[in-house]
Amino acid sequence: MTGREVRVDDIGVPGAAAVNRRHEVRARITSAALDLTLERGLDAVTVDEIAAAANLSRRTFFNYFPSKVAACIPYVPPAEPEAVHLFLSDRSVPTMTALAQLMWNQVSTARREAPDFDRFHDLWQHEPGIQTEMHSLFARVENRLAVLVSLREGRSPTSFESATVAAASISILRVAVERWRTDSSGALLENLVRESFDAVTNAVTSGPDDS
Structure with a gap:
Protein backbone atom coordinates (compact mmCIF):
# COMPACT_ATOMS: atom_id res chain seq x y z
CA MET A 1 0.00 0.00 0.00
CA THR A 2 1.41 3.39 -0.93
CA GLY A 3 -1.12 5.59 0.85
CA ARG A 4 -1.97 7.24 -2.48
CA GLU A 5 -5.60 8.38 -2.69
CA VAL A 6 -7.69 6.05 -4.81
CA ARG A 7 -9.62 7.81 -7.57
CA VAL A 8 -12.58 6.63 -9.60
CA ASP A 9 -10.36 6.28 -12.68
CA ASP A 10 -8.02 3.95 -10.79
CA ILE A 11 -10.69 1.27 -10.27
CA GLY A 12 -12.17 1.34 -13.73
CA VAL A 13 -15.62 2.71 -12.96
CA PRO A 14 -17.21 3.61 -16.31
CA GLY A 15 -17.93 7.25 -16.97
CA ALA A 16 -21.24 8.73 -18.07
CA ALA A 17 -20.28 8.53 -21.76
CA ALA A 18 -19.60 4.79 -21.53
CA VAL A 19 -22.85 4.16 -19.63
CA ASN A 20 -24.86 6.16 -22.18
CA ARG A 21 -23.19 4.28 -25.02
CA ARG A 22 -24.08 0.95 -23.46
CA HIS A 23 -27.70 1.99 -23.00
CA GLU A 24 -27.83 3.20 -26.61
CA VAL A 25 -26.54 -0.11 -27.97
CA ARG A 26 -28.86 -2.09 -25.70
CA ALA A 27 -31.85 -0.05 -26.88
CA ARG A 28 -30.84 -0.56 -30.52
CA ILE A 29 -30.73 -4.33 -30.07
CA THR A 30 -34.11 -4.38 -28.33
CA SER A 31 -35.67 -2.22 -31.02
CA ALA A 32 -34.40 -4.58 -33.74
CA ALA A 33 -35.58 -7.63 -31.78
CA LEU A 34 -39.04 -6.16 -31.36
CA ASP A 35 -39.27 -5.15 -35.04
CA LEU A 36 -38.45 -8.65 -36.25
CA THR A 37 -40.48 -10.51 -33.63
CA LEU A 38 -43.61 -8.40 -34.06
CA GLU A 39 -43.35 -8.94 -37.81
CA ARG A 40 -42.57 -12.67 -37.92
CA GLY A 41 -42.98 -14.18 -34.45
CA LEU A 42 -40.28 -15.12 -31.98
CA ASP A 43 -39.73 -18.66 -33.26
CA ALA A 44 -38.99 -17.38 -36.76
CA VAL A 45 -36.29 -14.92 -35.65
CA THR A 46 -32.66 -15.76 -34.94
CA VAL A 47 -30.00 -14.01 -32.89
CA ASP A 48 -27.93 -13.50 -36.05
CA GLU A 49 -30.84 -11.69 -37.71
CA ILE A 50 -31.34 -9.44 -34.70
CA ALA A 51 -27.63 -8.61 -34.58
CA ALA A 52 -27.55 -7.83 -38.30
CA ALA A 53 -30.64 -5.61 -38.03
CA ALA A 54 -28.96 -3.72 -35.19
CA ASN A 55 -25.74 -3.47 -37.27
CA LEU A 56 -23.78 -5.39 -34.65
CA SER A 57 -21.92 -8.68 -34.45
CA ARG A 58 -23.30 -11.85 -32.88
CA ARG A 59 -20.56 -11.56 -30.25
CA THR A 60 -21.66 -8.02 -29.34
CA PHE A 61 -25.25 -9.22 -29.04
CA PHE A 62 -24.24 -11.76 -26.41
CA ASN A 63 -22.29 -9.09 -24.53
CA TYR A 64 -25.67 -7.50 -23.84
CA PHE A 65 -28.22 -10.31 -23.79
CA PRO A 66 -28.14 -14.06 -23.06
CA SER A 67 -30.93 -14.84 -25.55
CA LYS A 68 -33.28 -13.41 -28.15
CA VAL A 69 -36.10 -13.52 -25.61
CA ALA A 70 -34.15 -11.35 -23.18
CA ALA A 71 -33.37 -8.93 -26.01
CA CYS A 72 -37.08 -8.30 -26.55
CA ILE A 73 -37.55 -6.90 -23.05
CA PRO A 74 -36.92 -3.14 -22.89
CA TYR A 75 -34.42 -1.85 -20.36
CA VAL A 76 -36.15 -0.71 -17.19
CA PRO A 77 -34.08 2.03 -15.52
CA PRO A 78 -33.81 2.03 -11.74
CA ALA A 79 -36.20 4.21 -9.79
CA GLU A 80 -35.23 7.85 -9.70
Missing part, protein backbone atom coordinates in the same frame (compact mmCIF):
# COMPACT_ATOMS: atom_id res chain seq x y z
CA PRO A 81 -32.89 8.71 -6.78
CA GLU A 82 -35.44 11.17 -5.42
CA ALA A 83 -38.10 8.43 -5.35
CA VAL A 84 -35.75 6.04 -3.55
CA HIS A 85 -34.83 8.73 -1.03
CA LEU A 86 -38.53 9.41 -0.39
CA PHE A 87 -39.19 5.71 0.11
CA LEU A 88 -36.36 5.40 2.63
CA SER A 89 -37.08 8.57 4.58
CA ASP A 90 -40.85 9.19 4.54
CA ARG A 91 -42.33 7.32 7.49
CA SER A 92 -45.68 9.13 7.29
CA VAL A 93 -47.15 6.28 5.22
CA PRO A 94 -47.04 2.49 5.69
CA THR A 95 -44.25 0.63 3.95
CA MET A 96 -46.62 -1.03 1.45
CA THR A 97 -47.99 2.36 0.45
CA ALA A 98 -44.46 3.66 0.05
CA LEU A 99 -43.61 0.62 -2.09
CA ALA A 100 -46.62 1.27 -4.32
CA GLN A 101 -45.42 4.84 -4.85
CA LEU A 102 -41.88 3.64 -5.60
CA MET A 103 -43.06 1.09 -8.16
CA TRP A 104 -45.38 3.61 -9.78
CA ASN A 105 -42.42 5.95 -10.18
CA GLN A 106 -40.21 3.24 -11.68
CA VAL A 107 -42.81 2.11 -14.20
CA SER A 108 -43.61 5.69 -15.13
CA THR A 109 -39.90 6.40 -15.62
CA ALA A 110 -39.52 3.29 -17.77
CA ARG A 111 -42.37 4.30 -20.07
CA ARG A 112 -40.90 7.78 -20.39
CA GLU A 113 -37.29 6.74 -21.03
CA ALA A 114 -37.73 3.44 -22.93
CA PRO A 115 -39.25 4.17 -26.36
CA ASP A 116 -40.05 0.48 -26.91
CA PHE A 117 -41.83 -0.08 -23.61
CA ASP A 118 -45.34 0.12 -25.03
CA ARG A 119 -44.40 -1.94 -28.10
CA PHE A 120 -43.40 -4.69 -25.70
CA HIS A 121 -47.05 -4.78 -24.62
CA ASP A 122 -48.04 -5.68 -28.19
CA LEU A 123 -45.37 -8.37 -28.36
CA TRP A 124 -46.28 -9.92 -25.04
CA GLN A 125 -49.90 -10.30 -26.07
CA HIS A 126 -48.80 -12.62 -28.90
CA GLU A 127 -45.74 -14.29 -27.35
CA PRO A 128 -46.73 -15.84 -24.01
CA GLY A 129 -43.44 -17.76 -23.97
CA ILE A 130 -41.72 -14.54 -22.96
CA GLN A 131 -43.26 -14.86 -19.50
CA THR A 132 -40.40 -17.11 -18.30
CA GLU A 133 -37.92 -14.32 -18.86
CA MET A 134 -40.22 -11.90 -17.09
CA HIS A 135 -40.32 -14.18 -14.04
CA SER A 136 -36.52 -13.91 -13.86
CA LEU A 137 -36.82 -10.14 -14.08
CA PHE A 138 -39.37 -10.11 -11.28
CA ALA A 139 -37.01 -12.18 -9.11
CA ARG A 140 -34.22 -9.64 -9.56
CA VAL A 141 -36.55 -6.77 -8.73
CA GLU A 142 -37.76 -8.63 -5.65
CA ASN A 143 -34.20 -8.97 -4.35
CA ARG A 144 -33.58 -5.25 -4.79
CA LEU A 145 -36.85 -4.38 -3.07
CA ALA A 146 -35.95 -6.57 -0.10
CA VAL A 147 -32.74 -4.60 0.36
CA LEU A 148 -34.60 -1.28 0.22
CA VAL A 149 -37.22 -2.49 2.69
CA SER A 150 -34.44 -3.56 5.06
CA LEU A 151 -32.85 -0.13 4.82
CA ARG A 152 -36.17 1.60 5.45
CA GLU A 153 -37.03 -0.58 8.43
CA GLY A 154 -33.52 -0.83 9.86
CA ARG A 155 -33.43 -4.60 9.46
CA SER A 156 -30.82 -7.06 8.25
CA PRO A 157 -30.64 -7.26 4.42
CA THR A 158 -31.51 -10.95 4.73
CA SER A 159 -34.37 -10.54 7.19
CA PHE A 160 -37.45 -12.72 6.77
CA GLU A 161 -39.74 -9.70 7.21
CA SER A 162 -38.11 -7.72 4.41
CA ALA A 163 -38.14 -10.71 2.06
CA THR A 164 -41.84 -11.29 2.79
CA VAL A 165 -42.81 -7.67 2.11
CA ALA A 166 -40.80 -7.65 -1.13
CA ALA A 167 -42.37 -10.93 -2.27
CA ALA A 168 -45.87 -9.63 -1.54
CA SER A 169 -45.15 -6.47 -3.52
CA ILE A 170 -43.89 -8.45 -6.51
CA SER A 171 -47.01 -10.61 -6.42
CA ILE A 172 -49.14 -7.48 -6.60
CA LEU A 173 -46.96 -6.17 -9.42
CA ARG A 174 -47.40 -9.44 -11.33
CA VAL A 175 -51.17 -9.04 -11.17
CA ALA A 176 -50.90 -5.53 -12.58
CA VAL A 177 -48.54 -6.64 -15.36
CA GLU A 178 -50.77 -9.56 -16.29
CA ARG A 179 -53.74 -7.19 -16.54
CA TRP A 180 -51.63 -4.91 -18.74
CA ARG A 181 -50.48 -7.83 -20.90
CA THR A 182 -54.05 -8.88 -21.71
CA ASP A 183 -55.55 -5.37 -21.73
CA SER A 184 -56.82 -3.88 -24.99
CA SER A 185 -58.20 -0.62 -23.60
CA GLY A 186 -54.90 1.26 -23.64
CA ALA A 187 -54.65 1.50 -19.86
CA LEU A 188 -51.24 2.65 -18.62
CA LEU A 189 -49.24 0.08 -16.68
CA GLU A 190 -48.38 2.53 -13.92
CA ASN A 191 -52.08 3.15 -13.32
CA LEU A 192 -52.76 -0.58 -13.15
CA VAL A 193 -49.92 -0.90 -10.62
CA ARG A 194 -51.54 1.73 -8.45
CA GLU A 195 -54.98 0.11 -8.76
CA SER A 196 -53.58 -3.30 -7.77
CA PHE A 197 -51.90 -1.95 -4.64
CA ASP A 198 -55.03 0.02 -3.76
CA ALA A 199 -57.14 -3.14 -4.13
CA VAL A 200 -54.98 -4.97 -1.60
CA THR A 201 -54.96 -2.02 0.80
CA ASN A 202 -58.72 -1.66 0.62
CA ALA A 203 -59.26 -5.39 1.13
CA VAL A 204 -57.05 -5.43 4.21
CA THR A 205 -58.45 -2.28 5.83
CA SER A 206 -62.13 -2.94 5.09
CA GLY A 207 -64.13 -4.64 7.80
CA PRO A 208 -66.67 -7.40 7.21
CA ASP A 209 -69.52 -4.88 7.33
CA ASP A 210 -67.94 -2.56 4.75
CA SER A 211 -68.79 -4.63 1.71
Whole structure:
Protein backbone atom coordinates (compact mmCIF):
# COMPACT_ATOMS: atom_id res chain seq x y z
CA MET A 1 0.00 0.00 0.00
CA THR A 2 1.41 3.39 -0.93
CA GLY A 3 -1.12 5.59 0.85
CA ARG A 4 -1.97 7.24 -2.48
CA GLU A 5 -5.60 8.38 -2.69
CA VAL A 6 -7.69 6.05 -4.81
CA ARG A 7 -9.62 7.81 -7.57
CA VAL A 8 -12.58 6.63 -9.60
CA ASP A 9 -10.36 6.28 -12.68
CA ASP A 10 -8.02 3.95 -10.79
CA ILE A 11 -10.69 1.27 -10.27
CA GLY A 12 -12.17 1.34 -13.73
CA VAL A 13 -15.62 2.71 -12.96
CA PRO A 14 -17.21 3.61 -16.31
CA GLY A 15 -17.93 7.25 -16.97
CA ALA A 16 -21.24 8.73 -18.07
CA ALA A 17 -20.28 8.53 -21.76
CA ALA A 18 -19.60 4.79 -21.53
CA VAL A 19 -22.85 4.16 -19.63
CA ASN A 20 -24.86 6.16 -22.18
CA ARG A 21 -23.19 4.28 -25.02
CA ARG A 22 -24.08 0.95 -23.46
CA HIS A 23 -27.70 1.99 -23.00
CA GLU A 24 -27.83 3.20 -26.61
CA VAL A 25 -26.54 -0.11 -27.97
CA ARG A 26 -28.86 -2.09 -25.70
CA ALA A 27 -31.85 -0.05 -26.88
CA ARG A 28 -30.84 -0.56 -30.52
CA ILE A 29 -30.73 -4.33 -30.07
CA THR A 30 -34.11 -4.38 -28.33
CA SER A 31 -35.67 -2.22 -31.02
CA ALA A 32 -34.40 -4.58 -33.74
CA ALA A 33 -35.58 -7.63 -31.78
CA LEU A 34 -39.04 -6.16 -31.36
CA ASP A 35 -39.27 -5.15 -35.04
CA LEU A 36 -38.45 -8.65 -36.25
CA THR A 37 -40.48 -10.51 -33.63
CA LEU A 38 -43.61 -8.40 -34.06
CA GLU A 39 -43.35 -8.94 -37.81
CA ARG A 40 -42.57 -12.67 -37.92
CA GLY A 41 -42.98 -14.18 -34.45
CA LEU A 42 -40.28 -15.12 -31.98
CA ASP A 43 -39.73 -18.66 -33.26
CA ALA A 44 -38.99 -17.38 -36.76
CA VAL A 45 -36.29 -14.92 -35.65
CA THR A 46 -32.66 -15.76 -34.94
CA VAL A 47 -30.00 -14.01 -32.89
CA ASP A 48 -27.93 -13.50 -36.05
CA GLU A 49 -30.84 -11.69 -37.71
CA ILE A 50 -31.34 -9.44 -34.70
CA ALA A 51 -27.63 -8.61 -34.58
CA ALA A 52 -27.55 -7.83 -38.30
CA ALA A 53 -30.64 -5.61 -38.03
CA ALA A 54 -28.96 -3.72 -35.19
CA ASN A 55 -25.74 -3.47 -37.27
CA LEU A 56 -23.78 -5.39 -34.65
CA SER A 57 -21.92 -8.68 -34.45
CA ARG A 58 -23.30 -11.85 -32.88
CA ARG A 59 -20.56 -11.56 -30.25
CA THR A 60 -21.66 -8.02 -29.34
CA PHE A 61 -25.25 -9.22 -29.04
CA PHE A 62 -24.24 -11.76 -26.41
CA ASN A 63 -22.29 -9.09 -24.53
CA TYR A 64 -25.67 -7.50 -23.84
CA PHE A 65 -28.22 -10.31 -23.79
CA PRO A 66 -28.14 -14.06 -23.06
CA SER A 67 -30.93 -14.84 -25.55
CA LYS A 68 -33.28 -13.41 -28.15
CA VAL A 69 -36.10 -13.52 -25.61
CA ALA A 70 -34.15 -11.35 -23.18
CA ALA A 71 -33.37 -8.93 -26.01
CA CYS A 72 -37.08 -8.30 -26.55
CA ILE A 73 -37.55 -6.90 -23.05
CA PRO A 74 -36.92 -3.14 -22.89
CA TYR A 75 -34.42 -1.85 -20.36
CA VAL A 76 -36.15 -0.71 -17.19
CA PRO A 77 -34.08 2.03 -15.52
CA PRO A 78 -33.81 2.03 -11.74
CA ALA A 79 -36.20 4.21 -9.79
CA GLU A 80 -35.23 7.85 -9.70
CA PRO A 81 -32.89 8.71 -6.78
CA GLU A 82 -35.44 11.17 -5.42
CA ALA A 83 -38.10 8.43 -5.35
CA VAL A 84 -35.75 6.04 -3.55
CA HIS A 85 -34.83 8.73 -1.03
CA LEU A 86 -38.53 9.41 -0.39
CA PHE A 87 -39.19 5.71 0.11
CA LEU A 88 -36.36 5.40 2.63
CA SER A 89 -37.08 8.57 4.58
CA ASP A 90 -40.85 9.19 4.54
CA ARG A 91 -42.33 7.32 7.49
CA SER A 92 -45.68 9.13 7.29
CA VAL A 93 -47.15 6.28 5.22
CA PRO A 94 -47.04 2.49 5.69
CA THR A 95 -44.25 0.63 3.95
CA MET A 96 -46.62 -1.03 1.45
CA THR A 97 -47.99 2.36 0.45
CA ALA A 98 -44.46 3.66 0.05
CA LEU A 99 -43.61 0.62 -2.09
CA ALA A 100 -46.62 1.27 -4.32
CA GLN A 101 -45.42 4.84 -4.85
CA LEU A 102 -41.88 3.64 -5.60
CA MET A 103 -43.06 1.09 -8.16
CA TRP A 104 -45.38 3.61 -9.78
CA ASN A 105 -42.42 5.95 -10.18
CA GLN A 106 -40.21 3.24 -11.68
CA VAL A 107 -42.81 2.11 -14.20
CA SER A 108 -43.61 5.69 -15.13
CA THR A 109 -39.90 6.40 -15.62
CA ALA A 110 -39.52 3.29 -17.77
CA ARG A 111 -42.37 4.30 -20.07
CA ARG A 112 -40.90 7.78 -20.39
CA GLU A 113 -37.29 6.74 -21.03
CA ALA A 114 -37.73 3.44 -22.93
CA PRO A 115 -39.25 4.17 -26.36
CA ASP A 116 -40.05 0.48 -26.91
CA PHE A 117 -41.83 -0.08 -23.61
CA ASP A 118 -45.34 0.12 -25.03
CA ARG A 119 -44.40 -1.94 -28.10
CA PHE A 120 -43.40 -4.69 -25.70
CA HIS A 121 -47.05 -4.78 -24.62
CA ASP A 122 -48.04 -5.68 -28.19
CA LEU A 123 -45.37 -8.37 -28.36
CA TRP A 124 -46.28 -9.92 -25.04
CA GLN A 125 -49.90 -10.30 -26.07
CA HIS A 126 -48.80 -12.62 -28.90
CA GLU A 127 -45.74 -14.29 -27.35
CA PRO A 128 -46.73 -15.84 -24.01
CA GLY A 129 -43.44 -17.76 -23.97
CA ILE A 130 -41.72 -14.54 -22.96
CA GLN A 131 -43.26 -14.86 -19.50
CA THR A 132 -40.40 -17.11 -18.30
CA GLU A 133 -37.92 -14.32 -18.86
CA MET A 134 -40.22 -11.90 -17.09
CA HIS A 135 -40.32 -14.18 -14.04
CA SER A 136 -36.52 -13.91 -13.86
CA LEU A 137 -36.82 -10.14 -14.08
CA PHE A 138 -39.37 -10.11 -11.28
CA ALA A 139 -37.01 -12.18 -9.11
CA ARG A 140 -34.22 -9.64 -9.56
CA VAL A 141 -36.55 -6.77 -8.73
CA GLU A 142 -37.76 -8.63 -5.65
CA ASN A 143 -34.20 -8.97 -4.35
CA ARG A 144 -33.58 -5.25 -4.79
CA LEU A 145 -36.85 -4.38 -3.07
CA ALA A 146 -35.95 -6.57 -0.10
CA VAL A 147 -32.74 -4.60 0.36
CA LEU A 148 -34.60 -1.28 0.22
CA VAL A 149 -37.22 -2.49 2.69
CA SER A 150 -34.44 -3.56 5.06
CA LEU A 151 -32.85 -0.13 4.82
CA ARG A 152 -36.17 1.60 5.45
CA GLU A 153 -37.03 -0.58 8.43
CA GLY A 154 -33.52 -0.83 9.86
CA ARG A 155 -33.43 -4.60 9.46
CA SER A 156 -30.82 -7.06 8.25
CA PRO A 157 -30.64 -7.26 4.42
CA THR A 158 -31.51 -10.95 4.73
CA SER A 159 -34.37 -10.54 7.19
CA PHE A 160 -37.45 -12.72 6.77
CA GLU A 161 -39.74 -9.70 7.21
CA SER A 162 -38.11 -7.72 4.41
CA ALA A 163 -38.14 -10.71 2.06
CA THR A 164 -41.84 -11.29 2.79
CA VAL A 165 -42.81 -7.67 2.11
CA ALA A 166 -40.80 -7.65 -1.13
CA ALA A 167 -42.37 -10.93 -2.27
CA ALA A 168 -45.87 -9.63 -1.54
CA SER A 169 -45.15 -6.47 -3.52
CA ILE A 170 -43.89 -8.45 -6.51
CA SER A 171 -47.01 -10.61 -6.42
CA ILE A 172 -49.14 -7.48 -6.60
CA LEU A 173 -46.96 -6.17 -9.42
CA ARG A 174 -47.40 -9.44 -11.33
CA VAL A 175 -51.17 -9.04 -11.17
CA ALA A 176 -50.90 -5.53 -12.58
CA VAL A 177 -48.54 -6.64 -15.36
CA GLU A 178 -50.77 -9.56 -16.29
CA ARG A 179 -53.74 -7.19 -16.54
CA TRP A 180 -51.63 -4.91 -18.74
CA ARG A 181 -50.48 -7.83 -20.90
CA THR A 182 -54.05 -8.88 -21.71
CA ASP A 183 -55.55 -5.37 -21.73
CA SER A 184 -56.82 -3.88 -24.99
CA SER A 185 -58.20 -0.62 -23.60
CA GLY A 186 -54.90 1.26 -23.64
CA ALA A 187 -54.65 1.50 -19.86
CA LEU A 188 -51.24 2.65 -18.62
CA LEU A 189 -49.24 0.08 -16.68
CA GLU A 190 -48.38 2.53 -13.92
CA ASN A 191 -52.08 3.15 -13.32
CA LEU A 192 -52.76 -0.58 -13.15
CA VAL A 193 -49.92 -0.90 -10.62
CA ARG A 194 -51.54 1.73 -8.45
CA GLU A 195 -54.98 0.11 -8.76
CA SER A 196 -53.58 -3.30 -7.77
CA PHE A 197 -51.90 -1.95 -4.64
CA ASP A 198 -55.03 0.02 -3.76
CA ALA A 199 -57.14 -3.14 -4.13
CA VAL A 200 -54.98 -4.97 -1.60
CA THR A 201 -54.96 -2.02 0.80
CA ASN A 202 -58.72 -1.66 0.62
CA ALA A 203 -59.26 -5.39 1.13
CA VAL A 204 -57.05 -5.43 4.21
CA THR A 205 -58.45 -2.28 5.83
CA SER A 206 -62.13 -2.94 5.09
CA GLY A 207 -64.13 -4.64 7.80
CA PRO A 208 -66.67 -7.40 7.21
CA ASP A 209 -69.52 -4.88 7.33
CA ASP A 210 -67.94 -2.56 4.75
CA SER A 211 -68.79 -4.63 1.71
